[in-house]
């Protein structure tokens with residue numbers, strides 16, 4: 001019993017610290033959300049899937065030209081014909097409407113940081129503003 005009394009709080013403290021660390025590191029949070037919501041299709045390395053799913057990695061031209069649209073695409077999806085690195089894609093992408101502005105900021109900054117060839121990061125107030133103007 002004495003053992004439990006000492007170890008239980010210690011274990012809890014370690015969990016609490018790990019949790020706090022996770023939540024306070026936006027890059028890791030973005031990576032975790034990307035793996036959960038996006039890598040099914042775009043894959044862990046962001047390279048996409050043949051003629052069906054466009055790449056995100058190495059697509060900084062597209063990312064830069066569509067900077068203002070990306071928050072709405074993540075939240076509400078995209079059903080369009082787009083061209084990424086010279087290839088046309090016409091499949092629809094489902095959005096994830098439950099994502100918050102903070103989560104979207106973290107995912108996009110993870111993408112920019114990892115594959116965006118030096119594109120500037122998003123600010124939270126910028127993403128909030130863009131989300132308030134999504135085409136319905």
Ligand code: HEC
Nearest residue numbers: 037038041054055056059078079080082089090091092093
């Ligand atoms: C069910 C598969 C699927 C999922 C899940 C998915 N996407 Fe997509 N994504 C697509 C398809 C298909 C397109 C092309 C849509 C079109 O042509 O209208 C696309 C387009 C994009 C684009 C613009 C083109 C490019 O490659 O740069 C970005 C950025 C993107 N997705 C990011 C994400 C992110 C981030 C997530 C997770 C929040 C996500 N996608 C989840 C299938 C998916």
